[in-house]
Amino acid sequence: MKQEPKTTIDIRKQFTAAGFEVEAGVSPGSIGVKKYHCLRYLQPKGEQTWLPVGPPYFIVRGLNCELEDRGYQKFWRHQATRFPIRKAELEALHRFDEELRQILHLPSLYNESLGSTFAQTGYDRLEGRPDR
DSSP: OOOOOOOHHHHHHHHHHTTOEEEEOSSTTOEEEEETTEEEEEEEETTTEEEEEEEEEEEETTEEEEEEEOSSOEEEEETTEEEEOOHHHHHHHHHHHHHHHHHHTOOOOHHHHHSOOOSEEOOGGGTTOTTO
16 A cells, blocks of 8 residues: 655645645644634654644634533633533534544544543532542
8 A cells, every 4th residue: 555645745735625724833843724613733743644733723703712521511712711612613623523534544533433522621510529
């Protein structure tokens, strides 16, 4: 099986052809890919491998927000600001993640396919317990 070259130019072309917007990343050599108001940063690892770094973001009011689970509801969080999640936004995040994994040839893990993984989880019902 022929291995596709994954230089920065090649990976940019693949994402652009799939309808993603490609921008410079936060660190040297990294890139950011956007689609459906979602953003993910990618870092090269080795010659032909690109891996996501950090959590995926959803852009709300121009802010890069992380996914947060508060037990009773899920939120987009940017620093101390929280926005409740809508069903369509969560579906967009799942669709974005599936397309990104397909382009990068990353496996889809069972626990990730059941739902979302969160940048932060804070169950409020645990606060004030003697073991906390």
